Amino acid sequence: MKILVTGGAGYIGSHTVLSLLNNDFDVIVYDNLSNANIESIRRVENLTGKKVSFIKGDIQDKATLTKVFSEFVIDAVIHFAALKAVGESSTLPLKYYQNNVHGTLNLLEVMMAFRVYDFIFSSSATVYGGENVVPYEETMPLGEASSPYGASKVMIERALKDLAQANSEFRAVCLRYFNPIGAHESGDIGEDPKGIPNNLLPYVAQVAVGKRESLQVFGNDYSTQDGTCERDYLHVMDLAEGHVSAVNWLKKNSSFTGVEAFNLGTGRAISVLEIINAFEQACQQKIPYHFAPRRYGDLPAFWANAEKANKQLGWKATRNISQMMADTWRWQSNNPQGYPN
Ligand code: NAD
Ligand code: UFG
Numbered sequence: 001m002k003i004l005v006t007g008g009a010g011y012i013g014s015h016t017v018l019s020l021l022n023n024d025f026d027v028i029v030y031d032n033l034s035n036a037n038i039e040s041i042r043r044v045e046n047l048t049g050k051k052v053s054f055i056k057g058d059i060q061d062k063a064t065l066t067k068v069f070s071e072f073v074i075d076a077v078i079h080f081a082a083l084k085a086v087g088e089s090s091t092l093p094l095k096y097y098q099n100n101v102h103g104t105l106n107l108l109e110v111m112m113a114f115r116v117y118d119f120i121f122s123s124s125a126t127v128y129g130g131e132n133v134v135p136y137e138e139t140m141p142l143g144e145a146s147s148p149y150g151a152s153k154v155m156i157e158r159a160l161k162d163l164a165q166a167n168s169e170f171r172a173v174c175l176r177y178f179n180p181i182g183a184h185e186s187g188d189i190g191e192d193p194k195g196i197p198n199n200l201l202p203y204v205a206q207v208a209v210g211k212r213e214s215l216q217v218f219g220n221d222y223s224t225q226d227g228t229c230e231r232d233y234l235h236v237m238d239l240a241e242g243h244v245s246a247v248n249w250l251k252k253n254s255s256f257t258g259v260e261a262f263n264l265g266t267g268r269a270i271s272v273l274e275i276i277n278a279f280e281q282a283c284q285q286k287i288p289y290h291f292a293p294r295r296y297g298d299l300p301a302f303w304a305n306a307e308k309a310n311k312q313l314g315w316k317a318t319r320n321i322s323q324m325m326a327d328t329w330r331w332q333s334n335n336p337q338g339y340p341n
Contacts, residue, residue, distance in 0.1 A: 001025050001026065001075045001076070001247075001251070002025075002026040002027075002028065002072060002073060002074055002075050003020060003025050003026065003027055003028070003074070003075065003076050003077070003078060003247065004028045004030060004068070004072070004074045004076075004077045004078070005017055005020070005027055005028065005029050005030070005077075005078045005080065006029075006030045006031065006059055006077065006078070006079045006080055006081035006107065007030075007031055007036075007079070007080030007081030007082065007122075008027070008029030008030070008031055008041070008052075008078075008080065009029055009031040009033060009036035009037065009038060009040050009041050009054075010031065010035060010036045010040075010080060010081075011036075011180075011190075011191040011192070011236065012080055012122065012177070012180055012236060012239060012240070013029070013031070013036075013078075013080040014036075014040040014041065014043075014044055014189050015183075015184055015189065015236045015237055015239070015240040016078065016080070016239075016240040016243045016244075017029060017041070017044050017052060018044045018047060018048055018184060018189070018240065019237070019240040019241050019243065019244050020243070020244060020247075021044065021048040021050040021052070022048055023244050025244075025247070026053075027052050027053070028052070028053040028054075028055065028068065028072055028074070029041060029052055029053070029054045029055070030055050030057050030059070030065070030068060030081070031054075031055075031056065031057075031081065032056065032057060032058040032059075032081070033056060034083075035083070035084075035194060036192075037192060037338070037339035037341070038054065038056075039339040039340060040189055040192075040339060041054055043188045043189050044189060046188070047184070047186055047188060047189070053072070055068055058103070059081050059099075059103035059104065059106055059107050060098065060099065060102060060103045060106055061106075062106050062109070062110060065106065065107060065110045066110055066113070069110055069111070069113070069114040069116065070114075074114070074116050075116070075118065076116070076118035076119070076120065076247060076250065077107070077111060077116060077118070077119050077120070078120040078122075078243055078247070079104065079107060079119065079120065079121050079122060080122045081103065082099065082100045082103075082104075082122065082152070083095065083096055083099045083100060083149070084149060085149070085198050086126075086147045086149045086150070086198065086297065087147075087198060087296075089147050089148040089149035089150075089152075090147055090148060093148035096148045096149055096152055097148065097151075097152060097155075100149070100152035100153075100156070101152050101155050101156060101159075104121075104156050104159070105159065108159070108160075108163060112163075112167065112170075115169075117167075117169045117170050117171055118171050118172075118247075118250050119160070119170070119171065119172040119173070120172070120173045120175065120243060120246050120247065120250075121156060121157070121160060121172060121173065121174045121175065122175060122177065123153050123156070123157055123174040123175060123176045123177070123261065124150070124153050124176060124177055125176055125177065125178045125179075125232070125263070125265070125302060125304065126145060126146070126147075126149070126150035126153060127142045127143065127145065127150065127153050127154050127157060127176060128140060128142065128143050128176075128302070129142065129143015129144045129145055129146065129150075130143060130144070130146065130299055131143045131144065134269075134301060134302045134303055135267065135302075135303050135304055135305040136176075136263060136302060136303070136304055136305060137263070137305045137308075138176075138261045138262065138263060138308050142154050142157065142158075146297040147297055157174050157259075157261070160172040160174065160259050161259050164257065164258045164259050168257050169257065170257065171250060171256055171257050171258065171259075172258075172259040172260075173246045173249070173250065173259075173260055173261075173262065174259060174260070174261040174262070175242060175243065175246060175261075175262055175264050176261055176262065176263050176264065176304075177234075177239060177264050177265075178231065178232035178233070178234055178263070178264065178265030178266070178302075178303065178304050179199075179200075179231045179232060179233045179234065179265075180233075180234055180235075180236045180239045181199075181200075181201040181233050181234070181235070181236065181324050181328060182201075182235040182236045182237065182319070182323070182324040182325075182327045182328050183236065183327045183328055183330065183331035184236075184237060184327070184331075185237070185323075185327055185330070186330075187327070187330035187331045187333075187334040187335075188331075188334075189331070190327075190328070190331030190332070190335065191236075191328075191331075192335075192338035192339050193338075196212075200231075200272060200275060201233075201275070201279075201328055203215055204275065204276065204279050204287055204328075205279075205328050205329065205331075205332035206332070207287055207288060207289075208279065208283045208285060208287055208329065208332065208333075209332050209333060209336045210336075211336065211337075213288065214288040214289055214290055215276070215287060215288070215289040215290075216289070216290060216291075216292035217272050217273070217276075217289050217290070217291050217292060218272075218292055218293065218294055218295035218298060219291075219292075219293065219294035219295070219298065220291045221294075222294075222300040222301070223300060224271060224300055224301050225271060226271050226273045226274070228271045228272035228273050229271065229272055229298055229299070229300055229301060230269035230270060230271045230300070230301035230302075230303070231269055231270070231301070231302065231303070232265040232266055232267065232268060232269050232302065232303035232304050233266070233270060233275070233321065233324060234264065234265055234266050234317045234319075234324075235317065235319035235323060235324045235327070237319065237327075238264075238266075238317040238318060238319055239264055239317075241315065242262075242264045242309065242313070242315050245309075245313040245314060245315040246262070246313060249312065249313050249314075260312075262308055262309040262312070262313060262315075263304040263305060263306050263308065263309060264304070264306065264309055264315070264317075265303060265304025265306050265317070266303075266304070266306065266317040267303060267304055267305060267306045267307075267317075268303060269301055269302070269303035270321065274321075275321075275325075276289060278321050278322060278324075278325045279325045279328070279329070281322065281325065282322065282325035282326045282328070282329045283325075283329045283333070
């Protein structure tokens with residue numbers, strides 16, 4: 001089975017490509033490398049001993065997408081390609097809507113033209129907004145997204161529903177990720193943010209490796225156990241395997257049409273201070289940090305009810321927090337500057 005993976009050179013994409021190859025799928029990666037390094041794909045090939053067809057291209061470029069769909073017989077698409085910096089999306093909303101929403105519509109149009117109907121979409125827990133009570137469940141209505149980035153995910157989920165209503169052959173799975181962290185246990189591939197990391201774990205790891213001085217902990221006056229925000233962190237390899245489960249689920253359920261959403265999380269939330277503590281154990285050193293004001297848009301705490309993915313996809317996150325920390329540290333200490341340029 002041949003799978004087109006957009007954004008496959010990025011953080012979650014590269015780990016998923018590795019899992020797909022290890023499960024004997026053929027993979028074509030389509031990525032414009034705006035937030036990735038081709039070295040991730042080379043390393044995935046080394047780790048698996050298998051080849052990936054790589055095309056440097058933009059999802060906004062319909063001509064190149066059309067060429068790819070004419071050249072390869074594609075059975076399904078896993079769509080990671082997106083811009084993901086929540087803060088930046090508020091200052092550059094049009095860029096985010098162009099890239100994420102318009103780019104996805106382009107991709108779907110080309111898929112329809114080539115009669116490729118199976119689609120797996122990288123959605124996010126952010127679609128639940130602040131209105132729903134935790135833990136989040138798939139039956140809840142989508143919330144009011146707190147950023148253009150979040151709104152782009154809500155819009156795409158809606159577009160997928162409408163497309164499925166209009167075209168009975170179209171089948172989509174929306175995987176709503178909670179907080180992916182960690183790296184492949186080899187330490188050869190991992191998260192390599194450009195510039196100052198927005199997310200907690202890459203920032204902590206860069207402080208540990210001496211690239212940054214001190215971590216700012218955004219807010220210590222939340223109504224949580226220790227006053228810092230709580231999130232449902234899951235290992236990126238568990239998340240990668242979630243995509244393999246979703247592809248297999250589509251394959252097995254040939255009569256399914258429509259759109260189905262699944263939360264991918266552990267079902268447990270842990271705080272920023274607990275993360276720092278766990279990371280200190282993994283790297284055997286103190287992480288300098290200081291408390292800073294709350295970050296705009298952050299919710300105090302959210303986590304997944306991941307029962308549906310367990311029951312229907314047969315998927316469950318199995319790696320624990322110390323493994324997430326150990327693997328992050330292995331990647332960061334082996335690659336202090338990220339992938340070589
Ligand atoms: P990433 O930035 O590492 O990966 C995204 C990839 O898409 C990059 O390789 C980038 O070069 C590529 N890309 C971006 N725009 C493109 C375009 N127009 N055409 C072709 N390629 C393009 O990010 P990630 O963390 O691996 O996230 C993957 C997906 O998961 C994204 O859709 C993101 O919104 C979603 N997601 C991520 C998180 C998270 O915490 N990392 C949480 C929820 C959802
Ligand atoms: N944090 C810090 N210091 C930092 C970075 C983060 O204290 O330098 C805190 C944040 O305030 C938050 C927690 O660490 O409490 C986690 O922050 P992240 O930025 O790592 O993750 P978020 O939960 O804010 O965002 C993630 C994804 C988004 C997605 C969102 C909701 O990165 O893509 O979950 O699903 F939209």
